[in-house]
Amino acid sequence: MTDGIEAITQTSLSLALDAATLRHQVIANNIANSSAEGFIPMQVKFSAQMEEARRQLSEGRRLEQGHLAAMAESSTSLEPAPLAPGLTQQVRLDSEVAQMAQNAVHYQALLKGLSRHMGILSLAVADGKR
Amino acid sequence: MSEQALAAVSAITAASPEAAANISLEPVGAKSAASGAGFGDMVTQGINHVNQQLMVSQTDLQQLSVGNAQNLHQIMIRLEESRLSFQLMMQVRSRLLEAYQDVMKMQL
Amino acid sequence: MEYERTFAISASGMTLERTRVEMAALNLANANTVAGPDGNVYQPRRVVATRAFADAVTQGLSAPSMSLEVTQQAPRMVYEPGHPMANAKGFVAYASVDAATEMVSLMSAMRSYEANLAAMTTSRNLALKALEIGGNQ
Numbered sequence: 001m002t003d004g005i006e007a008i009t010q011t012s013l014s015l016a017l018d019a020a021t022l023r024h025q026v027i028a029n030n031i032a033n034s035s036a037e038g039f040i041p042m043q044v045k046f047s048a049q050m051e052e053a054r055r056q057l058s059e060g061r062r063l064e065q066g067h068l069a070a071m072a073e074s075s076t077s078l079e080p081a082p083l084a085p086g087l088t089q090q091v092r093l094d095s096e097v098a099q100m101a102q103n104a105v106h107y108q109a110l111l112k113g114l115s116r117h118m119g120i121l122s123l124a125v126a127d128g129k130r
Numbered sequence: 131m132s133e134q135a136l137a138a139v140s141a142i143t144a145a146s147p148e149a150a151a152n153i154s155l156e157p158v159g160a161k162s163a164a165s166g167a168g169f170g171d172m173v174t175q176g177i178n179h180v181n182q183q184l185m186v187s188q189t190d191l192q193q194l195s196v197g198n199a200q201n202l203h204q205i206m207i208r209l210e211e212s213r214l215s216f217q218l219m220m221q222v223r224s225r226l227l228e229a230y231q232d233v234m235k236m237q238l
Numbered sequence: 239m240e241y242e243r244t245f246a247i248s249a250s251g252m253t254l255e256r257t258r259v260e261m262a263a264l265n266l267a268n269a270n271t272v273a274g275p276d277g278n279v280y281q282p283r284r285v286v287a288t289r290a291f292a293d294a295v296t297q298g299l300s301a302p303s304m305s306l307e308v309t310q311q312a313p314r315m316v317y318e319p320g321h322p323m324a325n326a327k328g329f330v331a332y333a334s335v336d337a338a339t340e341m342v343s344l345m346s347a348m349r350s351y352e353a354n355l356a357a358m359t360t361s362r363n364l365a366l367k368a369l370e371i372g373g374n375q
Contacts (some may be wrong), residue, residue, distance in 0.1 A: 009188045009195075016195035054198045063192045065152070071196070094256060095249050100357060102245035105365045109202055112369045113191045116209045120184070120216055201241050203368035210372035 006121065008063050011073060013114045019044060019075035020107040026078060034091035040089045042050045045077040180219045183212035241365055248358035254304055255354065258285045262308065262340045269340075272323045272329035279313040280333035282340075361367040 049070030273279040287304040311334040319328035
């Protein structure tokens, strides 16, 4: 409850929501340009610092201020999607739609988590009364 | 949860006017409360437990935000558990305060 | 295993099945092609997904590792004396594409694709149901 842990959780959740929104836009763009000749599908860049944040969390420690900068960076930058072996670089509608379904579920999970988190905080603020 | 429930029950009985004199009331068959531990220790223990649960749910939410969540249902269950424990702690606190005010208003 | 990995697993299964459909279509389209002047005839292609596919899928890689193998089959010799590509004995070398085999692989790929889709829909519904734990507050 100390060390501003709630603030970090809240910021990381909202940054993750930003990233999910950007990913949705990128997938929508890929689908819209699926029949365009020479279009290269894009994806949201996943930075190495995010991997570091993941590792730290799985070791039982919590996120720190420095990881939030990495999350903010990864929720704004794009890169071309990696080339699958033996396949040509083109938009595959079904995999894009699959990614979109996954992203939608992830967005809803983040949103639910954030609203539950806010619910606990508002419980504390309202002194136990609803 | 059982620890909090126990703490809540013993808090209410301990705070009732008859038992007000005997502050260090020990619940029967309580495993969590160390023998001889005072009521204050029990409350501290309960609060620490609630705090622990809240911390765990915070870590879960951070895991979810970096996309490393193992599964959703456990996160949601732990979040709900921590919310309920927190709510229970608030209720126990307000009951305790009510009981205290009742005692203070008692005509002697 | 993260909950999002089930989506990646189903998606890579769908990619594999779609590639099988593409290859069956390619083979069927080339069923009636004859050998060119160099004597080379179209060889039907097969999609091969080995154990590495399962490993990649469980690691959550979105790009499944599969290979396209070109089969080595003798051309189908059909007696058509009047054909411009007929040899001295009047035989024409056609691509050895078996239409029945291709249709069967087309159907099985479609059924597997549907199964993958059902798995993905189920895992999506499961995740959404898990979010309802605790009800609305």
